[in-house]
Amino acid sequence: MRGYFFAPTVISDGNESSTLLYEEVFGPFVAVVKFDNLQEVVEKANSTPYGLSASIWSKSIDNITSVASSLRVGTVWCNCWMVRELNMPFGGTKDSGNGRDGTPDSFDFYSEKKNVCIKLGN
Numbered sequence: 001m002r003g004y005f006f007a008p009t010v011i012s013d014g015n016e017s018s019t020l021l022y023e024e025v026f027g028p029f030v031a032v033v034k035f036d037n038l039q040e041v042v043e044k045a046n047s048t049p050y051g052l053s054a055s056i057w058s059k060s061i062d063n064i065t066s067v068a069s070s071l072r073v074g075t076v077w078c079n080c081w082m083v084r085e086l087n088m089p090f091g092g093t094k095d096s097g098n099g100r101d102g103t104p105d106s107f108d109f110y111s112e113k114k115n116v117c118i119k120l121g122n
Contacts, residue, residue, distance in 0.1 A: 006027055006028060006029070008028035009028060010031075011030070011032065016033070018031065021044075023050075038067055045071055046071065046072045049094055049095040050094055050095050051072050051092050051094040052074055052093075052096035053073055053075040053076070053077065054073045054075070055076075055077045055078075055080075055081050056077070056079070057078075061118075064078045064079075064118060065116075068114075068118075074092040074113075074114060075090060075115045076115065078117060079118060079119040080118075080119040083117050084117075088115050089113045093112055098112070100113055
């Protein structure tokens with residue numbers, strides 16, 4: 001295949017100044033970073049200038065709801081990824097855009113609504 005292509009990649013060597021952690025990368029990348037507590041997770045996630053979406057994986061519904069409500073992003077997927085009902089609001093915050101697509105939220109273009117999606121059970 002000609003052009004640029006990256007296979008799905010996990011970055012786990014933990015350089016906290018890595019561009020992958022602070023830029024809005026659209027590609028098959030995930031960066032794994034160690035943390036000591038949930039407050040640190042929220043601070044790191046909110047420290048970027050972007051806020052399109054986030055994904056939380058946890059068995060604790062208390063941790064999920066606490067972190068999801070604290071993240072400054074447009075969509076939070078919990079124990080799932082890319083589950084989307086087209087009538088639910090979709091869009092980012094900060095430098096990831098403003099306003100939401102999805103009926104009727106397109107009318108409130110300058111709002112900052114958040115979607116929290118939680119998969120319960122198997």
